[in-house]
Amino acid sequence: MSLPNRKFPELDHVEQEHMEFVTQMLQQQISSAQGKIPFSEYMNMALHAPECGYYNSGCRKIGEGGDFITAPELGSLFGACVANQCNEALHQLSGGSILELGAGSGALCAQILERLSKVDCPLETYYILETSGDLRQRQQEFIRSTCVNADKVFWLDNLDDFSLHGIVIANEVFDALPVDRFEVGIEGFSFLDVEVIGSNFEWVKTFHKATNHGIDKIIDRYGLTEGYCSEYCPSASALLRTLSTILQCGYCLFVDYGYSGSEYYHPQRNDGTLRCHFKHLAHNDPLIFPGLQDITAHVDMTALAETAIASDLDLIGFIDQANFLVNAGLMDELLDLNLSVEAQMSLSNEIKRLTLPSQMGEVFKVLALGKSVEHGLSAFRNGNRIHSLQLQEA
Numbered sequence: 001m002s003l004p005n006r007k008f009p010e011l012d013h014v015e016q017e018h019m020e021f022v023t024q025m026l027q028q029q030i031s032s033a034q035g036k037i038p039f040s041e042y043m044n045m046a047l048h049a050p051e052c053g054y055y056n057s058g059c060r061k062i063g064e065g066g067d068f069i070t071a072p073e074l075g076s077l078f079g080a081c082v083a084n085q086c087n088e089a090l091h092q093l094s095g096g097s098i099l100e101l102g103a104g105s106g107a108l109c110a111q112i113l114e115r116l117s118k119v120d121c122p123l124e125t126y127y128i129l130e131t132s133g134d135l136r137q138r139q140q141e142f143i144r145s146t147c148v149n150a151d152k153v154f155w156l157d158n159l160d161d162f163s164l165h166g167i168v169i170a171n172e173v174f175d176a177l178p179v180d181r182f183e184v185g186i187e188g189f190s191f192l193d194v195e196v197i198g199s200n201f202e203w204v205k206t207f208h209k210a211t212n213h214g215i216d217k218i219i220d221r222y223g224l225t226e227g228y229c230s231e232y233c234p235s236a237s238a239l240l241r242t243l244s245t246i247l248q249c250g251y252c253l254f255v256d257y258g259y260s261g262s263e264y265y266h267p268q269r270n271d272g273t274l275r276c277h278f279k280h281l282a283h284n285d286p287l288i289f290p291g292l293q294d295i296t297a298h299v300d301m302t303a304l305a306e307t308a309i310a311s312d313l314d315l316i317g318f319i320d321q322a323n324f325l326v327n328a329g330l331m332d333e334l335l336d337l338n339l340s341v342e343a344q345m346s347l348s349n350e351i352k353r354l355t356l357p358s359q360m361g362e363v364f365k366v367l368a369l370g371k372s373v374e375h376g377l378s379a380f381r382n383g384n385r386i387h388s389l390q391l392q393e394a
């Protein structure tokens, strides 16, 4: 496969071989599907194919030495604040368990267990559901060798026959779910599928004839006009429905970069939200470096909230990350008077990255859902922006 003109880091021969392998696998899939596949299928294989998809390959993905950094990788403040909310929820519920989806390096789990070990928290079990075999192994090594209360952590293979009394947490998981890409036409829309031209992957339009697809509803609702391109994530709804089935009583806290529907499908955002990360270089071409780069799409928080409500979950709150963290006790973390000047500087840098609007503070949002709960969570008491979701009845 030929590489684009722009300046990307050089590939070593292991990376080159890995990319060739994933490229061949995708090309075979496309050829056996009469020459094109939906982008969601391409994204799913490029990210999640067993053994060789981006999340399953052995390379380091998350953190300073990887491709991108998430909030728990910056330090322990994010984890401490999420732990405070877990503690509050588990006290309200008179005890219960945590289920973390997509635990990455295991950093968030370690930080939460550390914090909960210092307070009187009625935590029973910390479950992790991780789709990547490689990351699951890394989490197990990291958590078992470094964590307090590591014996409370169990990895689930799937959510079949599972039920939870407690809290589900997920940081940057919904943005990794496969999306379909579409372009609005004079009538209806076309899917932007993926085909092979020469040795490259290219976009190809497939006109969608039937009406009343979820994308038709989005076009009508947000008044999208001819030529507008964006994404749509059907698998987010499926995951939410599963979570609603397993959650008997408790909360869900989802943190992700995303927008309300009207911001997501804003007329000016007419080329969608796809973002790729390769060695800390962000760009928007998902059809290069298959298997070597992360591919993400922002999350339509309105769609997530409406599906949650339709799936028997209650909407508890929607807030930006900065307000969430401050309400959840971020500033209390600075009150430790024994900190050295260096430690205080490092904490204040971490706070800036987590909360400044130009960094993670505004584009990252937290959606809280509940099932059979009487109280809300204190992290949503100031700055709750549920109204901005502009929810419609089903």
Ligand SMILES: C[S@@+](CC[C@H](N)C(=O)[O-])C[C@H]1O[C@@H](n2cnc3c(N)ncnc32)[C@H](O)[C@@H]1O
Binding pocket: 055, 062, 070, 071, 072, 073, 101, 102, 103, 104, 105, 108, 129, 130, 131, 132, 135, 170, 171, 172, 173, 176, 177, 239
């Ligand atoms: C962007 S990483 C975020 C990792 C971690 N939560 C963090 O904040 O550092 C996405 C994570 O979600 C996992 N993942 C993707 N799809 C998933 C799914 N359907 N269920 C559970 N985990 C999933 C990936 O393997 C990876 O661990």
